[in-house]
Amino acid sequence: xxxxxxRAELIATVEDRLRGVGKVIRRSMLDALPDGEPVQWLYGxxxxxxxRPGKALRPALCLSAGRxxxxxxxxxxxxAVAIELLHNAFLVHDDVADGSExxxxxxxxxxxxxxxxxxxxxxxLAIVAGQVLRRATRGMDSDLAESVWVEFDTMALxxxxxxxxxxxxxxxxxxxxxxxxYLDLILHKTCWYTTIHPLRVGALVGSRGxxxxxxxxxxxxxxxxxxQIRDDxxxxxxxxxxxxKEILGDLYxxxxxxxxxxxxxxxxTADREFVLDYLHQTRAQRTPETxxxxxxxxxxxxxxxxxxxYAEGILSVAQEYxxxxxxDARPGPDLDFLRALVPYVWARWR
Amino acid sequence: xxxxxxRAELIATVEDRLRGVGKVIRRSMLDALPDGEPVQWLYGxxxxxxxRPGKALRPALCLSAGRxxxxxxxxxxxxAVAIELLHNAFLVHDDVADGSExxxxxxxxxxxxxxxxxxxxxxxLAIVAGQVLRRATRGMDSDLAESVWVEFDTMALxxxxxxxxxxxxxxxxxxxxxxxxYLDLILHKTCWYTTIHPLRVGALVGSRGxxxxxxxxxxxxxxxxxxQIRDDxxxxxxxxxxxxKEILGDLYxxxxxxxxxxxxxxxxTADREFVLDYLHQTRAQRTPETxxxxxxxxxxxxxxxxxxxYAEGILSVAQEYxxxxxxDARPGPDLDFLRALVPYVWARWR
Numbered sequence: 001x002x003x004x005x006x007r008a009e010l011i012a013t014v015e016d017r018l019r020g021v022g023k024v025i026r027r028s029m030l031d032a033l034p035d036g037e038p039v040q041w042l043y044g045x046x047x048x049x050x051x052r053p054g055k056a057l058r059p060a061l062c063l064s065a066g067r068x069x070x071x072x073x074x075x076x077x078x079x080a081v082a083i084e085l086l087h088n089a090f091l092v093h094d095d096v097a098d099g100s101e102x103x104x105x106x107x108x109x110x111x112x113x114x115x116x117x118x119x120x121x122x123x124x125l126a127i128v129a130g131q132v133l134r135r136a137t138r139g140m141d142s143d144l145a146e147s148v149w150v151e152f153d154t155m156a157l158x159x160x161x162x163x164x165x166x167x168x169x170x171x172x173x174x175x176x177x178x179x180x181x182y183l184d185l186i187l188h189k190t191c192w193y194t195t196i197h198p199l200r201v202g203a204l205v206g207s208r209g210x211x212x213x214x215x216x217x218x219x220x221x222x223x224x225x226x227x228q229i230r231d232d233x234x235x236x237x238x239x240x241x242x243x244x245k246e247i248l249g250d251l252y253x254x255x256x257x258x259x260x261x262x263x264x265x266x267x268x269t270a271d272r273e274f275v276l277d278y279l280h281q282t283r284a285q286r287t288p289e290t291x292x293x294x295x296x297x298x299x300x301x302x303x304x305x306x307x308x309x310y311a312e313g314i315l316s317v318a319q320e321y322x323x324x325x326x327x328d329a330r331p332g333p334d335l336d337f338l339r340a341l342v343p344y345v346w347a348r349w350r
Numbered sequence: 351x352x353x354x355x356x357r358a359e360l361i362a363t364v365e366d367r368l369r370g371v372g373k374v375i376r377r378s379m380l381d382a383l384p385d386g387e388p389v390q391w392l393y394g395x396x397x398x399x400x401x402r403p404g405k406a407l408r409p410a411l412c413l414s415a416g417r418x419x420x421x422x423x424x425x426x427x428x429x430a431v432a433i434e435l436l437h438n439a440f441l442v443h444d445d446v447a448d449g450s451e452x453x454x455x456x457x458x459x460x461x462x463x464x465x466x467x468x469x470x471x472x473x474x475l476a477i478v479a480g481q482v483l484r485r486a487t488r489g490m491d492s493d494l495a496e497s498v499w500v501e502f503d504t505m506a507l508x509x510x511x512x513x514x515x516x517x518x519x520x521x522x523x524x525x526x527x528x529x530x531x532y533l534d535l536i537l538h539k540t541c542w543y544t545t546i547h548p549l550r551v552g553a554l555v556g557s558r559g560x561x562x563x564x565x566x567x568x569x570x571x572x573x574x575x576x577x578q579i580r581d582d583x584x585x586x587x588x589x590x591x592x593x594x595k596e597i598l599g600d601l602y603x604x605x606x607x608x609x610x611x612x613x614x615x616x617x618x619t620a621d622r623e624f625v626l627d628y629l630h631q632t633r634a635q636r637t638p639e640t641x642x643x644x645x646x647x648x649x650x651x652x653x654x655x656x657x658x659x660y661a662e663g664i665l666s667v668a669q670e671y672x673x674x675x676x677x678d679a680r681p682g683p684d685l686d687f688l689r690a691l692v693p694y695v696w697a698r699w700r
Contacts (some may be wrong), residue, residue: 034507041518042511093473097466116447116517119469120510123443123476127506130480134499149484156477157384160470161392167466168391 007347014344017337021063021080022056028081029088032132045113045121046128049088052104057227058198059084064337065202068329069211076202078136079148083198085129086152090159090193092122097167098253099283102245144209148201155197162189169256173280178265179310182258183225191224199325211328219325222318226345229311232257236295236304251291254279258310259303263294266301318342357697364694367687371413372406378431379438382482395463395471396478399438402454407577408548409434414687415552418679419561426552428486429498432479433548436502439475440509440543442468447517448603449633452595494559498551505547512539519606523630528615529660532608533575541574549675561678569675572668576695579661582607586645586654601641604629608660609653613644616651668692 029050034043059080066076094100095108096118102108110118133152137145165185169177199220203211235250236259250257264275275297278290298304319342329335379400384393409430416426444450445458446468452458460468483502487495515535519527549570553561585600586609600607614625625647628640648654669692679685 036511038511038515038518041521042514093469097469114517114521117514117521119443119447120514120517123472124507124510126473126476127503127510131503134503138496146488153477153481157474160474160477161386161388164392164467164470165388167464167470168388171391171464171467 010340010344011347014337014340018056018060019053021060022053024077025056025059025081025084026050026053028077029085032081032085032128034128041113041117042120042124045109045117046124048109048112048121049091049103050085050125052106054084054087054104056084058087058194061195061338061341062198062202064334065199065216065329066206067202068326068332068334068338069203069206070208070330071202071206076205078132079201079205080198082129082133082136082152083193083201085125085132086156087193089122089125089129090163092118092125094163096122097163098249100245100249140205141208144205147204147209151197151201151204155192158188158192162186162192165189166255170254170279173276174256175264175276177256177261179258179261182256182261185256186225186228187221190228191221194227195224196220203329207328215321215325215327219318219321222314222321223342223345226311226315226318226342229258229307229314230345230348232259233304233307233311236298248291248295251294252283252286254281254283254286257307259298259307262303262306263298263301266303267297271297271301312346315342315346360690360694361697364687364690368406368410369403371410372403374427375406375409375431375434376400376403378427379435382431382435382478384478391463391467392470392474395459395467396474398459398471399441399453400435400475402456404434404437404454406434408437408544411545411688411691412548412552414684415549415566415679416556417552418676418682418684418688419553419556420558420680421552421556426555428482429551429555430548432483432486432502433543433551435475435479435482436506437543439472439479440513442472442475444513446472447513448599450595450599490555491558494555497554497559501547501551501554505542508538508542512536512542515539516605520604520629523626524606525614525626527606527611529608529611532606532611535606536575536578537571540578541571544577545574546570553679557678565671565675565677569668569671572664572671573692573695576661576665576668576692579608579657579664580695580698582609583654583657583661586648598641598645601644602633602636604631604633604636607657609648609657612653612656613648613651616653617647621647621651662696665692665696 030047033047033050036043062080062083063076066079067073091103092109095103096110096115099110100108101111108118109121113121133149137148140148162185166189168174169185196217197220199216200213203213203216232250235245235247235257238247246252251260260275264272267275275294278286278294281290322339322342326335326338380397383397383400386393412430412433413426416429417423441453442459445453446460446465449460450458451461458468459471463471483499487498490498512535516539518524519535546567547570549566550563553563553566582600585595585597585607588597596602601610610625614622617625625644628636628644631640672689672692676685676688
């Protein structure tokens with residue numbers, strides 16, 4: 001087979017599994033959501049994001065890690081559903097905070113139902129996530145249940161810390177950030193809830209608390225970071241229809257992504273001043289013309305290329321940590337799927 | 351003693367106790383909040399509302415009901431702190447949704463830190479509320495702990511249902527509402543988390559699940575409704591410095607409060623049209639002049655008087671239910687405090 005065919009097969013295999021997990025998780029999320037009134041103003045809006053097909057990466061990681069470490073086939077289902085519900089809660093509030101218009105190819109909740117309804121819907125999804133996790137931990141040994149909850153709360157707070165820092169950087173126009181600051185940001189904002197938590201809690205439940213969780217954090221961090229940087233790149237070079245969000249949305253919001261951090265450190269004085277002035281503007285003041293200029297500067301200073309190479313470096317590290325993180329896991333389709341995810345993220349953005 | 355002196359003493363006694371509870375709960379809330387980074391953008395903002403002295407009615411109800419039904423002195427403390435933390439989380443998000451400027455006599459979080467930081471702070475407070483309740487239920491019998499959690503989640507969802515309905519009425523310009531609709535709204539929006547839940551969960555834990563909870567719902571609903579209607583009235587006739595929020599804020603927001611519902615049902619065609627036109631405007635379109643006109647109409651059609659009498663009627667019903675709700679409670683200062691609350695609310699707004 002050619003390398004291109006290998007790559008296509010890898011993508012197809014991983015996405016097939018993600019689609020399968022997505023379908024089960026989506027149905028379970030919708031089953032967990034209350035049916036009561038007011039449908040129009042609360043429970044209807046709460047169903048919208050969970051109804052839209054997402055990547056299902058988080059539940060897939062949790063379910064596979066769980067089984068690879070010894071869990072029964074559906075033992076982690078409730079935990080995975082809770083994670084995905086909290087993810088949806090975060091998305092709803094993020095879209096409010098960012099003033100985003102599109103999510104998963106359709107209008108954001110705030111855009112279609114207004115800010116207040118989106119706020120309430122996000123709060124409601126977080127409550128239902130807790131209800132689901134409580135049901136899921138009810139049958140567990142009480143120490144294990146307690147550990148799962150500590151993991152869940154820690155993950156939720158880490159995520160908020162990251163989101164708050166990202167907003168703070170924009171609001172206070174924090175300059176002089178380097179790649180290290182950016183990595184620390186996405187460790188909190190993305191990695192904890194996208195990769196580290198699903199893997200850790202899967203391993204924790206699957207091994208009945210016996211698995212060593214440290215190496216999973218290292219793998220999860222590097223894998224998650226590469227995943228987030230890929231997302232930042234897609235926001236700059238992707239196609240709106242397949243991406244599902246506004247292209248260049250991060251630039252309009254003034255997010256300190258890795259390409260932008262690189263640009264600020266590399267640009268000559270005049271260009272740097274231009275970008276800093278741009279960042280000091282409000283979102284409403286940023287015109288398509290100035291956004292296009294910043295976008296062109298990212299090419300001129302090699303910031304896109306730098307970011308892409310940076311992510312590839314991080315992915316290699318993730319790959320190195322993989323065997324260590326899953327040394328005690330049992331071979332089989334779950335471990336194969338987890339192993340395939342690293343080259344998948346790579347294959348997906350080239 | 352004269353009636354005025356009695357009244358002054360009643361107010362002083364109740365407020366003394368509320369202040370005492372408030373102090374303990376405030377310290378416990380601040381102890382429960384994490385100390386980590388980012389202080390400036392997350393953990394600092396999260397501490398702001400819990401640091402501001404509030405009424406502490408909810409924890410006072412919970413603690414007193416708990417002890418009156420047999421709990422140890424501080425057995426309900428964690429539960430009461432969790433309730434107050436969730437209350438603060440709701441306040442933060444409410445102020446975002448309402449676009450409010452002032453809370454407890456100082457700027458709202460959204461006004462001082464921006465929308466995104468307020469969103470994150472509210473989410474964070476809700477997570478910490480859950481952590482606190484988890485610690486509080488850890489030592490309980492597992493069935494009782496489960497009941498407490500079911501009560502907590504139910505309360506949280508009822509509150510969101512009420513908030514969502516209130517916003518929906520404004521957004522969709524729902525006309526033809528009567529006092530019954532308004533009562534149903536505040537049952538969800540206010541009574542569940544202000545009175546019914548604190549009383550029920552106190553009785554539940556204090557009696558180890560033995561207390562009959564139905565009568566407490568009836569008492570809590572009527573007491574809480576009178577409390578909310580009093581708040582609506584204070585928003586129309588109160589003094590900004592002691593009230594801590596913007597006077598006439600509800601009118602600016604177009605909230606369907608009981609006085610407004612009454613006005614719409616009583617006004618002649620021209621005045622009704624004027625009020626409906628007013629309600630169809632956005633908040634930004636509403637001028638101090640039109641707000642003053644609507645405020646004057648509330649006097650002209652007796653809507654303030656009607657509302658005041660309506661609330662007194664509801665309070666009498668609350669008083670009737672009181673003895674039934676606390677028939678199995680043990681006499682003492684906790685029961686005395688609970689009994690004093692009904693005339694206190696009454697005394698407080700005359």
